[in-house]
Amino acid sequence: MYTPPYAYQPPRPPSVNGLAITSLVLGIVCCIPPLGLILGLISLSQIKNRGQRGKGMAIAGVVLSGLSTTLLLIAIATGGIGKAWDGFREGVDEASRSQSTLDLRKGDCFSVPGELESETETVTLVDCAKAHDGEVTGVFKLDQFDEWPGETPVEPVAEKRCQELNDAYATDESAVPDNAALYYYMPSERSWRLGDRAVTCAFAATDGKLTGSLKS
Numbered sequence: 001m002y003t004p005p006y007a008y009q010p011p012r013p014p015s016v017n018g019l020a021i022t023s024l025v026l027g028i029v030c031c032i033p034p035l036g037l038i039l040g041l042i043s044l045s046q047i048k049n050r051g052q053r054g055k056g057m058a059i060a061g062v063v064l065s066g067l068s069t070t071l072l073l074i075a076i077a078t079g080g081i082g083k084a085w086d087g088f089r090e091g092v093d094e095a096s097r098s099q100s101t102l103d104l105r106k107g108d109c110f111s112v113p114g115e116l117e118s119e120t121e122t123v124t125l126v127d128c129a130k131a132h133d134g135e136v137t138g139v140f141k142l143d144q145f146d147e148w149p150g151e152t153p154v155e156p157v158a159e160k161r162c163q164e165l166n167d168a169y170a171t172d173e174s175a176v177p178d179n180a181a182l183y184y185y186m187p188s189e190r191s192w193r194l195g196d197r198a199v200t201c202a203f204a205a206t207d208g209k210l211t212g213s214l215k216s
Helices: 018-029 033-050 055-078 080-097 151-169 189-193
Strands: 098-100 109-111 122-126 134-141 180-185 198-205
Touching: 018 033, 018 055, 033 055, 134 151, 151 180, 151 198
Parallel strands: none
Antiparallel strands: 098 122, 109 122, 109 134, 134 198, 180 198
16 A cells, blocks of 8 residues: 655754843843843743743843842842942043143143153143142144254253243142142154144142142
C-alpha cells in the first residue's frame, strides 16, 4: 500500500517573555530599580501561566533590581542622594566656570589651578567680589611678528603694552593693593601655529588673593 509523503512541521519553541528581558536590562543598568523589580515579578507570573521562556532572566532582573531598590532606599534614608546631587551640581557649576586663557576678556576675574606662575591653559572665572588670583585689564594682538618669535622678543612688548592697559584700567594707583602686580598670558609656540596672536594683560596677586575689582 502506497502512503503519500506529507509535510512535517516541528513544534515552535515557546516565546521568550518580553517583560523578563526588560526586567533584566533595568536590573543591569540600575535604571528605575523599583520598575525592574515589578516587571520581573509580573513576568514570572506570565511565564508560569503561558509556558513561556525567560524565567532565568526574570529572576536575575528581580534580584538585581531588588538590590538596587534596597540601596536606593538606604541612600534616601541616610541623605546620600542629596549629597550626590550636591556634588554633581558643584561639578557642573565648576565646569561651566572653567575658561580657556585664550577666551579671557577685559574685566574677567579668575583663579588658576596650582601656582600662578606655572603654565596653564584653563582658569576658573570668579566673581570679582570674591577672592581671586587675577583680573584681566585688556587684550592686544602681536601684529609685528610674521612667525613665532619665541618668548624673549615678546616679553618686552607685552610688559610695555600691558603696563599701559593696567594703568588705563586702574587709574587710581592708591586703590591698587601692594600685592597686585603686572601679569600676562602670551601665545605659546603651539597656540601660535593655531592662529593665536593675543596677549592677555592682568593684575595678579603676588601673594595671597585679590578681592574686589580694581577697575576705576
